[in-house]
Amino acid sequence: xxxxxxxxxxxSFGGLHAVDDFSVTIEKxxxxxxxxxxxxxxxxxxxxxxxxxxxxxxxxxLDGKDITGKNTIEINRAGIARTFQNIRLFKNxxxxxxxxxxxxxxxxxxxxxxILRLPRYRQVENTLNERAMEILKVFDLDKEAAILAxxxxxxxxxxxxxxxxxxxxxxxxxLDEPAAGMNPNETGELMETIRFVRDxxxxxxxxxxxDMRLVAGICEKLSVLNFxxxxxxxxxxxxxxxxxxxxxxxxE
Amino acid sequence: MDKSLEIIRRMxxxxxxxxxxxxxxxxxxxxxxxxxxxxxxxSSLLTGLLVPICVYVIAAISLNLVVGISGELSxxxxxxxxxxxxxxxxxxxxxxxxxxxxxxxxxxILIGAVCAGLFGVLIGIPVLRLKGDYLAIVTLAFGEIIKNxxxxxxxxxxxxxxxxxxxxxxxxxxxPGGKQIIKGALGISGTPRNSSFTAGIILIxxxxxxxQNLISSRSGxxxxxxxxxxxxxxxIGIPVTxxxxxxxxxxxxxxxxxxxxxxxNLATLNTKKFDYNTSILVLVFxxxxxxxxxxxxxxxxxxxTALPExxxxxxNYRMLIYAIVLIVMMLFxxxxxxxxxxxRMREKLPFKKKAAAGKEEA
Amino acid sequence: xxxxxxxxxxxxxxxxxxxxxxGYTMVYGIAKMLNFAHGDVIMVGAYTALMxxxxxxxxxxxxxxxxxxxxxxxxxxxxxxxYRPLRKAGSPLAVLITAIGVSYLLQNIALLAxxxxxxxxxxxxxxPSLNLFDGQLVISGVTIVTVLANIVIMICLTLFVKKTKRGxxxxxVSEDRDAAQLMGVNVNGTISLTFAIGxxxxxxxxxxxxxxxxVVTPYxxxxxxxKAFVAAVFGGIGSIPGAMIGGILLGVIEIxxxxxxxxxxxxxxVFGVLIIVLLVRPTGxxxxxxxxxx
Numbered sequence: 001x002x003x004x005x006x007x008x009x010x011x012s013f014g015g016l017h018a019v020d021d022f023s024v025t026i027e028k029x030x031x032x033x034x035x036x037x038x039x040x041x042x043x044x045x046x047x048x049x050x051x052x053x054x055x056x057x058x059x060x061x062l063d064g065k066d067i068t069g070k071n072t073i074e075i076n077r078a079g080i081a082r083t084f085q086n087i088r089l090f091k092n093x094x095x096x097x098x099x100x101x102x103x104x105x106x107x108x109x110x111x112x113x114x115i116l117r118l119p120r121y122r123q124v125e126n127t128l129n130e131r132a133m134e135i136l137k138v139f140d141l142d143k144e145a146a147i148l149a150x151x152x153x154x155x156x157x158x159x160x161x162x163x164x165x166x167x168x169x170x171x172x173x174x175l176d177e178p179a180a181g182m183n184p185n186e187t188g189e190l191m192e193t194i195r196f197v198r199d200x201x202x203x204x205x206x207x208x209x210x211d212m213r214l215v216a217g218i219c220e221k222l223s224v225l226n227f228x229x230x231x232x233x234x235x236x237x238x239x240x241x242x243x244x245x246x247x248x249x250x251x252e
Numbered sequence: 253m254d255k256s257l258e259i260i261r262r263m264x265x266x267x268x269x270x271x272x273x274x275x276x277x278x279x280x281x282x283x284x285x286x287x288x289x290x291x292x293x294x295s296s297l298l299t300g301l302l303v304p305i306c307v308y309v310i311a312a313i314s315l316n317l318v319v320g321i322s323g324e325l326s327x328x329x330x331x332x333x334x335x336x337x338x339x340x341x342x343x344x345x346x347x348x349x350x351x352x353x354x355x356x357x358x359x360x361i362l363i364g365a366v367c368a369g370l371f372g373v374l375i376g377i378p379v380l381r382l383k384g385d386y387l388a389i390v391t392l393a394f395g396e397i398i399k400n401x402x403x404x405x406x407x408x409x410x411x412x413x414x415x416x417x418x419x420x421x422x423x424x425x426x427x428p429g430g431k432q433i434i435k436g437a438l439g440i441s442g443t444p445r446n447s448s449f450t451a452g453i454i455l456i457x458x459x460x461x462x463x464q465n466l467i468s469s470r471s472g473x474x475x476x477x478x479x480x481x482x483x484x485x486x487x488i489g490i491p492v493t494x495x496x497x498x499x500x501x502x503x504x505x506x507x508x509x510x511x512x513x514x515x516x517n518l519a520t521l522n523t524k525k526f527d528y529n530t531s532i533l534v535l536v537f538x539x540x541x542x543x544x545x546x547x548x549x550x551x552x553x554x555x556x557t558a559l560p561e562x563x564x565x566x567x568n569y570r571m572l573i574y575a576i577v578l579i580v581m582m583l584f585x586x587x588x589x590x591x592x593x594x595x596r597m598r599e600k601l602p603f604k605k606k607a608a609a610g611k612e613e614a
Numbered sequence: 615x616x617x618x619x620x621x622x623x624x625x626x627x628x629x630x631x632x633x634x635x636x637g638y639t640m641v642y643g644i645a646k647m648l649n650f651a652h653g654d655v656i657m658v659g660a661y662t663a664l665m666x667x668x669x670x671x672x673x674x675x676x677x678x679x680x681x682x683x684x685x686x687x688x689x690x691x692x693x694x695x696x697y698r699p700l701r702k703a704g705s706p707l708a709v710l711i712t713a714i715g716v717s718y719l720l721q722n723i724a725l726l727a728x729x730x731x732x733x734x735x736x737x738x739x740x741x742p743s744l745n746l747f748d749g750q751l752v753i754s755g756v757t758i759v760t761v762l763a764n765i766v767i768m769i770c771l772t773l774f775v776k777k778t779k780r781g782x783x784x785x786x787v788s789e790d791r792d793a794a795q796l797m798g799v800n801v802n803g804t805i806s807l808t809f810a811i812g813x814x815x816x817x818x819x820x821x822x823x824x825x826x827x828x829v830v831t832p833y834x835x836x837x838x839x840x841k842a843f844v845a846a847v848f849g850g851i852g853s854i855p856g857a858m859i860g861g862i863l864l865g866v867i868e869i870x871x872x873x874x875x876x877x878x879x880x881x882x883x884v885f886g887v888l889i890i891v892l893l894v895r896p897t898g899x900x901x902x903x904x905x906x907x908x
Contacts, residue, residue, distance in 0.1 A: 050487060076489035088484035090477045092544075096263065101477045104470065105489045111498065114469025115462055121469065133256040142256045146263050168488050325707065378893050384706070385648050389847055390892055392840070393885035400882035437878070528840070532650075532714055539711045568726055575718035579696055582715060586708035587699035 001064045003028040003204040004172055009048055009058035018044045020228045022058070026172070026221075031198055032206045033219030033236065037248060040225040042208045043085055046174050050082050051075040063171060077105055081170035083161040085177050085208075091150030095141055098149050098160055099132040102167025107131075135163045138200065139193060155186045159193070166201060173197070175207040179214050187211060191218050216240060224248065271464045274547050275457060281554070282453045297561050303517040305557045306452025307333075307510045312537040312553040313459050313546055314506035319535065320544030321467060322499035323479030324380065325388040327531045328395030329507045334526035335371050336364035336508025337515035338402055338434065341443040344516065345433045346409045357446040361455070361512045368508020371398070372501035380496045392528050399523045408432035439522030440515070447517035455513060456550075459506050463546060466502065475499045540581060618751050620873045621866060626757040626826060628865020629764035633819040634842035635849070635857035636771060637812030642843075643788040643852035644808045647706060650713040651692060652816060653839015654720035659685045659817030660735065660824040660834060661724060667736055674738040682817040689813025690806050692716055698802065717836070724832035732829035738821055756825045763818060768858050771811075775854065784808060788852060837881075841868075844888050850901025860899065863887075 004026040011019050019041045026032045034042050047053045049060060051072040060068045067078050090098050107128055113120045136142040139159040144152060149160060158178055165173060178194070179187045191214055198205055209215050215222065215236070222239040224231040232242045239245060285302065288294040311329060318326045340360035347356055379390045406417040410430025417423035421432055434440055466472045477485040478492045485492050515521045537556060541548030559577075563570035584590050634656060641649050659681045666677035696716050700709045741755030775781035786794040787804045795801050816835075823838060824830045845864045849856025864884055871883035891899065 052483075072486040073489050073491055076487060082487055084484065084487075088481045088487075090480035090484065092480050093473070093476055094263065096260070097473055097476075100470075101473045101485075101490070102488050104474055107470075109470060111466070111469070111471040114471055115465045117465060124470070129260045133260065137256070142259070145256070145259045146266075164484075164488060319707070325710075379889070382892060382896055385642075386847065386892060386896065388648065388710075389843060390889055393844070393888050397882040397885050397889075400879050404876065404878045535707075536711055536714065539707050543705070543707060571718065572722040572726065575715050575722055578715035579712055579719065582708055582712040583696070583699055586703040586705060588702050589699060 002026060003030070003063055004049075004206070005059075005061045006049070007059045009045070009055050009060065011044065011048060011053055011056050017228050019048065019055075019225075022223075022225070022228075022230055024223050024233065026204060026206060028063075028204055029198065029202065030204055031194070031218055031220050032204075033215045033222045034206060034208045034225065035210070035215055035222060036225035036231070041228040042225055043176060044228075045225070046082060046176055046208065049075075049174060050080055076168055076170070079169075079171035080174065081165035081168045081172075082174035083158070083165055083176055083178060085180065087154075087157050087161055089149040089157055089161060089164070091148065093149060094146055095136065095149050095152065095160055096129070096132055096145040098164050099135055099167045100128050102164040103128055103131065104168075106167070106169050132167065135166055138196065139163050155182050155190075158182070159190070162193075162197070166197065166203075171204060173203050173205045175205065175209075177208055177210065179209060179211045184213075187214055190214070194218055212240075267468050271460075274460055274464065274550075277547065278453060278456055278460065278550075282449075285449065297564070298558065301558060301561055302449040303447050303452050303513060305554055306449065306456055307514045307517075308534065308537065308553040308557050309456050309550050310452075310459050310510040310513065311507055311534045312541065312549040313456070313463055314503045314510065315534050316538045316541075316544065316546055316549045317463055317466075317499055317503040317506070319538050320542075320546075320549075321463075321472070321479065322475050322496055322503075324496060324500070325384065325535075326391040326500070326503075327388045327528060327535065328375075328391035328393070328398075329503075329534050330526040330528065330530035331391075331395030331398035332368040332371060332504040332507035333511035333514065333530070334395075334398050334402055334523060336368040336511030337521060337526070338440065338511075339367040339508075340364035340512040341440045341515040341521055342407065342433050344444050344446070345440060345442060346431065348431075353444065353446060356444075357451070357516065360446070360516065361509055364508045364512035364515075365505040366508075368511065369501050369505030372504025373497065376497045376500040376504075380493060380500060392531065395526070395528055395531055399526050402434075402526075403437050403523045405434050406432070406436050407434035437522065439520060441520040443515055443518065443521060445516060445519070447513045452513055455509055459509065460546070462502070462506070471495065471498060536578065540578075540585070616873075620869050622751065622753055622757060624866030624869035625862055626760050626865070627869060628862035629760045630819050630823045630826070630861075631838065631842050631845045631865050632764050632858045632861025633760075633767060633815050633822070634838060635845040635861040636767060636854060637815035637819075638839075638842050639846040639849070639851055639853065639857040640771075640784070640808050641812040642846060644784060644805055645693075645697065645701075645709075647697065647709045647713065648843065649697075650710070650839070651716035651720060652812065653835035653837070653842070654717050654724075655685050655689060655692075655813050655816040655835065656820035656823065656838060657724060657830065657832065657835035658688060658720060659820035660830045661728060661733075662817070663738065663821045664733060664735055664824070664830060667738070674740070678738060678818070678821050681821060682814045685813040685817035685820075686810045689809040689816075693806060693809040698805075721832045721836070728832065730832065732831045735824035735828040735830050737825045737828065739825055754826075756822065760822045760826070763822065764858065764861075767815065767818075768854060772854050780804070780807060841884065844884065847898055848888055848891055850898030853898070853900040856898060856900035 002025045006022060006024045009019060009022040022045060034045060036042055048055050051070050054069055059066065062078055062080060065078065067075055090101060107124050109120045109124045133142055136145055141156060141160055141163060152160060162175065179190055182190060194205065195218055197203055219236050221234065222236050223233045224239060224245050226248045231248055232239045232245050289299065311333060315326065315329050318324055340363050343363050344356060344360045375394050379387060382390055404418050406421050406424055408415045408424045408426050408430050410427040412427065415424040415426055421435060424432060426432060474490045474495045477490055478495050482492055537553040538549045541552035560570055560574060563573055566573055638652055662684045663677045663681040666672045666680050667674065696712050697709055700712060737756060739755040739759045741758060743755060744753040744758065775784060783799045783804045786799055787801055791801055841864060845860035846857045848864060849860030867887055868880050868884050872880040875883065
């Protein structure tokens with residue numbers, strides 16, 4: 001069964017079809033890319049998948065379960081986590097706590113046991129600290145655990161956002177322009193990390209990216225959006241040599 | 253692995269040290285004041301201010317939970333204090349000598365906290381959908397509504413149970429042996445004066461315990477996550493409204509406790525003190541002490557409550573001076589120009605290192 | 615007939631709220647701050663007019679003009695000294711507390727200058743009352759002037775904001791301050807102008823309020839200031855017709871509540887209506903809905 005199955009997804013804002021009849025199937029463990037010129041509706045697709053917007057038409061199912069029309073919180077609990085194009089960290093909290101907050105629905109104890117520091121609090125907090133550190137290590141952020149997230153350099157903030165999303169233990173990870181603002185070195189490193197995350201966490205990843213080197217380098221399959229409509233879909237090499245795609249990008 | 257454990261250990265220790273220092277400050281304050289009282293070095297005016305200081309410290313801690321930790325502006329905290337004050341005073345008067353003093357006061361505190369907390373939930377559910385100044389004006393409105401409504405309530409108790417009226421005392425239709433407790437605009441008189449400086453300090457310590465432990469727990473992190481970035485918090489599955497409500501209700505309950513302490517310190521209780529000016533006063537403590545800085549808001553509450561008394565020698569000019577001090581302090585603390593100037597001065601001074609360390613802490 | 619009398623009183627009081635709210639809504643729209651001192655500017659306006667009439671012996675009109683000039687200067691000064699330095703501080707709370715400080719300051723200066731006791735205000739309107747329905751409905755000169763002033767002010771403000779260059783600059787700054795600056799709008803000047811207009815309106819409102827309720831104390835402006843903000847929120851912050859309708863509705867609700875329910879809970883009713891309006895329409899009756907982009 002496919003991890004993500006999107007059928008005929010559409011949304012319009014006051015007559016404007018931001019996304020029109022978009023369908024995609026992503027298999028478990030795939031690294032899938034969503035590309036297209038600016039304003040093509042890529043982030044809108046993410047917002048539809050994560051329940052920020054409700055689709056006017058279409059159906060979304062995750063691992064066979066229909067999640068169409070559910071809200072952001074329910075969708076995260078169902079197993080989709082995301083990052084944002086404009087980084088959204090908990091800036092006034094330490095790096096470690098950003099990741100620990102990500103575990104919110106995975107490791108629980110009540111408010112009262114937290115206030116009274118009952119044994120359950122200690123036990124869960126210890127697990128949380130260990131697990132959070134494990135994830136931070138993957139992103140080489142463990143040494144910065146005590147620093148406020150807002151004080152991290154830009155590239156590391158992007159990584160921390162991925163780390164926090166992973167902490168929700170999703171089945172599908174959505175990355176919105178993870179390499180934006182990174183230099184070629186950092187991008188190279190990020191590609192390694194994304195591959196590692198897929199293999200190590202057994203993750204399915206859908207990402208939006210403008211950096212063609214990254215897209216060609218790690219994505220196995222691609223969908224190309226243009227003016228809210230699907231322009232091309234398939235194996236990366238095939239799609240990138242598609243004349244329509246080349247026109248859409250160069251004609252811009 | 254060792255390295256990361258070391259980092260976690262250091263973070264834990266820092267939090268723990270921070271909490272302990274806060275408790276310690278309160279205890280030292282208590283001891284110093286006790287010594288001053290016993291050696292006769294505290295003026296009767298300041299002695300009379302000790303319980304009000306505790307009231308405002310608790311109120312400031314409580315409001316800081318909403319403003320600093322949860323990131324929402326509330327201008328209605330006096331309303332919650334009012335609920336706590338009235339419900340507990342009603343209870344203490346109704347029970348009278350039916351219970352020994354200490355259990356009765358403890359029960360009164362619990363009742364005040366629970367009632368105020370319930371109102372917090374009741375008000376929080378509709379209003380926490382609003383943001384910023386809209387939330388501020390609506391909480392202010394709720395505070396004024398509570399004050400206005402409490403002002404017209406007449407309530408008494410007799411062998412048939414509770415009697416409530418909103419018109420006159422006569423409408424209570426009480427039996428001859430009954431006790432009329434809340435007398436409309438006249439409020440409640442004859443509440444046992446159980447509040448003391450010691451009780452106030454104990455309540456401050458309990459409030460601190462709750463707030464500090466809450467902040468460094470799962471729920472506290474969720475509350476702060478909602479403050480820092482609502483959309484991101486939702487994206488990782490945190491029900492934002494529920495945690496905003498949690499902070500609001502806990503804060504309301506603690507404001508209620510401040511109200512209990514206040515009402516059990518006065519011979520006559522009325523609603524005059526529970527208007528928006530008190531809410532604003534508490535907000536001033538929170539902002540001057542540093543938004544989200546629990547310790548700072550406590551200290552600001554103590555100083556600003558005592559300041560008008562200490563400025564008494566200035567007679568009519570004292571509130572004028574108070575206003576000017578407030579404006580100047582705000583400009584000095586917050587204006588970017590003043591900040592740059594302070595940085596420059598700091599670099600010239602020898603204790604640069606300490607200042608930098610303090611900054612990292614914040 | 616008593617209902618009509620109450621309604622008339624409500625519209626009269628509401629018109630005062632509306633005049634204050636017009637200033638408030640402009641200041642809020644442009645400076646994005648709850649200016650708690652706005653109400654106290656009303657009080658300063660009332661005292662100034664009163665002093666000009668009783669001490670200096672001036673006729674009403676010049677006295678009111680001097681009050682307006684005083685408040686205009688006061689408003690600009692407050693903005694420059696207390697609010698402008700904090701504009702880039704990035705904390706709306708800091709400005710809010712400073713505004714509270716300014717409010718305390720104005721109240722205490724008035725307290726020192728005039729004492730805590732109320733001063734009897736002299737009705738500045740010499741217009742005769744209007745008798746309707748054989749004297750059953752008496753509309754005083756103050757009421758007529760207040761309502762007329764409200765309408766004239768609203769029309770002038772609307773024309774000013776829509777038709778003049780400076781008015782459009784105001785709209786631009788309240789929409790997006792940085793963009794306006796980049797487009798060459800003098801942001802500081804525009805904000806000063808807004809405070810000037812708002813404060814002048816506050817002076818007019820102060821004189822009219824105290825002519826209708828002829829006592830002035832250092833705290834006269836505080837509650838009307840808050841209610842005017844409520845009126846502005848009610849109508850939708852930044853909306854000129856919204857402020858006017860909000861103000862009048864508020865006045866009518868307050869007076870009718872006082873007459874038919876209880877004078878003690880009239881304020882509670884006013885605030886209750888505000889809460890209901892905001893819960894149904896979170897941006898007020900005429901407010902625009904802005905959503906955060908993800």
